[in-house]
Amino acid sequence: MSAAARIKTIVANLLFAAGLPVLILVAWNALAKKPDEAVGAEKFYPDPVTVGRAFADNWIGPAFAHEVLPSLYRLGIGIVVSIVAGVAAGTVIGLLPWLRELTEPVLEFFRAIPPPALIPIVMLLLGITDTMKIAVIVSGAVWPILLNTIDGVRATDSIMTETADAFRITRWQRLWYLVLPAASPRIMTGVRTGLSVALILMVISEMFASSSGLGYRIVYFQRNFLIAESWSGIVLLGLTGVLLAAIFGFAERRILRWYHGMLEVERG
Amino acid sequence: MAERTTMLRVDHLRKVYESPRGDVEAIGDLSFTMGAGELVCIVGPSGCGKTTLLKCIAGLLRPSDGVVEMDGVRVTGPTPSMALVFQEYGRSLYPWLTVRSNVELPLRHKKLPRARRDRLIDESLEAVGLAHAAKSHPWQLSGGMQQRVAIARAIAYEPEILIMDEPFAAVDAQTRADLEDLVRDLHRSRGVSILFVTHDIDESVYLGERVLVLSKSPTRVEESLKIDLPDDRDQITTRALPRFTELRTHVYGHIQRAKAR
Ligand SMILES: Nc1ncnc2c1ncn2[C@@H]1O[C@H](COP(=O)(O)OP(=O)(O)OP(=O)(O)O)[C@@H](O)[C@H]1O
Ligand SMILES: [Mg+2]
Numbered sequence: 154m155s156a157a158a159r160i161k162t163i164v165a166n167l168l169f170a171a172g173l174p175v176l177i178l179v180a181w182n183a184l185a186k187k188p189d190e191a192v193g194a195e196k197f198y199p200d201p202v203t204v205g206r207a208f209a210d211n212w213i214g215p216a217f218a219h220e221v222l223p224s225l226y227r228l229g230i231g232i233v234v235s236i237v238a239g240v241a242a243g244t245v246i247g248l249l250p251w252l253r254e255l256t257e258p259v260l261e262f263f264r265a266i267p268p269p270a271l272i273p274i275v276m277l278l279l280g281i282t283d284t285m286k287i288a289v290i291v292s293g294a295v296w297p298i299l300l301n302t303i304d305g306v307r308a309t310d311s312i313m314t315e316t317a318d319a320f321r322i323t324r325w326q327r328l329w330y331l332v333l334p335a336a337s338p339r340i341m342t343g344v345r346t347g348l349s350v351a352l353i354l355m356v357i358s359e360m361f362a363s364s365s366g367l368g369y370r371i372v373y374f375q376r377n378f379l380i381a382e383s384w385s386g387i388v389l390l391g392l393t394g395v396l397l398a399a400i401f402g403f404a405e406r407r408i409l410r411w412y413h414g415m416l417e418v419e420r421g
Numbered sequence: 422m423a424e425r426t427t428m429l430r431v432d433h434l435r436k437v438y439e440s441p442r443g444d445v446e447a448i449g450d451l452s453f454t455m456g457a458g459e460l461v462c463i464v465g466p467s468g469c470g471k472t473t474l475l476k477c478i479a480g481l482l483r484p485s486d487g488v489v490e491m492d493g494v495r496v497t498g499p500t501p502s503m504a505l506v507f508q509e510y511g512r513s514l515y516p517w518l519t520v521r522s523n524v525e526l527p528l529r530h531k532k533l534p535r536a537r538r539d540r541l542i543d544e545s546l547e548a549v550g551l552a553h554a555a556k557s558h559p560w561q562l563s564g565g566m567q568q569r570v571a572i573a574r575a576i577a578y579e580p581e582i583l584i585m586d587e588p589f590a591a592v593d594a595q596t597r598a599d600l601e602d603l604v605r606d607l608h609r610s611r612g613v614s615i616l617f618v619t620h621d622i623d624e625s626v627y628l629g630e631r632v633l634v635l636s637k638s639p640t641r642v643e644e645s646l647k648i649d650l651p652d653d654r655d656q657i658t659t660r661a662l663p664r665f666t667e668l669r670t671h672v673y674g675h676i677q678r679a680k681a682r
């Protein structure tokens with residue numbers, strides 16, 4: 154392919170990817186109310202430019218450190234704790250059949266509880282603290298990771314296990330070179346689900362009880378009829394979700410490179 | 422040939438799989454011995470308990486009755502003096518590790534100096550002709566190459582006895598012939614004892630110094646046959662020898678009788 158043709162395809166791809174978002178923005182702009190219509194209507198149906206301006210005013214600069222970073226911090230800690238706890242407990246439960254039978258009904262019960270329902274109780278126990286919000290995030294995000302890890306560890310190929318037995322591979326090496334890699338596709342599936350749950354719970358926990366953070370600001374704007382500002386917060390949430398997905402995608406491609414390669418070969 | 426010292430002794434081995442749906446007697450009463458440095462082939466009809474026998478020998482399964490002794494010591498679990506090449510080679514290699522790491526994994530706990538470990542890996546990959554594929558992953562290789570990785574892993578482990586379970590059942594004829602010669606080469610150049618299970622009669626005669634014919638389940642040793650072919654074997658000339666034909670007819674007859682019973 155010539156250089157010109159290559160540039161042409163790149164531009165075409167970009168235009169294609171940007172097409173729908175641009176279309177949505179145009180449609181939004183057309184539907185939004187302008188200042189010359191009914192009194193105050195533009196306040197409730199702001200156009201994209203107004204929301205964009207609110208975004209710059211409210212989230213960029215010092216507000217980023219005050220409002221966004223604490224949220225991201227709680228989200229990050231919540232996710233890390235969920236992954237570590239979910240994978241560690243899932244591995245132990247997956248490896249011990251008796252423990253699995255013992256814990257299965259209890260796990261099913263806890264998983265069935267909608268985590269937001271826990272917020273008032275956790276608030277009483279832990280107060281309106283970062284710890285409380287992290288606890289709420291973990292209480293929801295840990296389940297998909299835990300349950301997927303259990304299934305992944307259980308499904309370790311029997312021949313692979315016998316190979317490890319025959320070559321007398323030690324317990325820790327077995328964990329690191331067999332059990333965890335074998336379960337890693339399932340673990341990553343769990344983490345993907347856990348991430349979206351964590352983002353939802355980050356916002357909800359801040360809406361309930363907080364004096365900072367994304368969720369808190371969105372509710373604050375809404376209560377003060379700052380509709381454009383509210384919308385700008387939602388845009389930021391969307392961007393946070395996209396960023397999380399990008400980080401996850403990057404990590405997944407590295408960790409599961411062998412798995413995707415293998416699937417590709419199997420498909421021919 | 423001088424009389425070899427006994428290395429492996431299987432004595433009145435019996436294995437019953439117990440399950441809620443009833444017990445399966447996979448091995449009835451099986452005894453044989455194997456000398457140090459020997460290459461013994463085991464043939465038997467499908468489902469007669471060959472894999473079960475190997476797993477009992479390797480210490481992966483506990484016999485229901487009888488003993489397995491290695492160098493005079495009773496086998497109660499996997500020992501460092503044995504290495505196994507599984508029938509399902511594709512599933513016995515770890516797809517997340519490179520070829521090299523697969524070979525290296527069993528050596529990690531052997532507490533060898535780094536340089537020696539590296540040399541063992543290089544030499545065994547070299548021996549199976551896969552030095553160039555060390556950085557590949559198993560799923561990037563053909564079936565025959567994967568089987569070679571499994572063999573390299575086993576010989577790098579430096580076992581006294583190499584146990585192979587129908588290792589070439591799933592590869593094409595040409596690859597199979599190459600791998601058979603590889604096994605004979607390893608046996609001669611490294612002096613490792615090999616216990617080789619197959620259901621291919623020609624293969625057992627071509628490879629073995631001795632062939633054990635098993636009966637169908639509940640399994641016994643039907644016949645132990647010494648293969649008096651010259652040590653230097655060659656896919657074309659050896660298989661064309663009248664003695665080769667005699668021996669394979671002989672083994673074939675025993676298998677037919679074993680099946681009929
Ligand atoms: N885990 C098990 N539980 C119950 N029965 C089993 C089990 N493994 C094998 N068997 C039974 O024991 C018998 C011997 O099986 P085995 O796999 O040892 O035979 P094989 O000679 O290796 O067969 P093949 O030539 O097909 O590899 C078969 O009847 C089989 O169904
Ligand atoms: Mg078998």
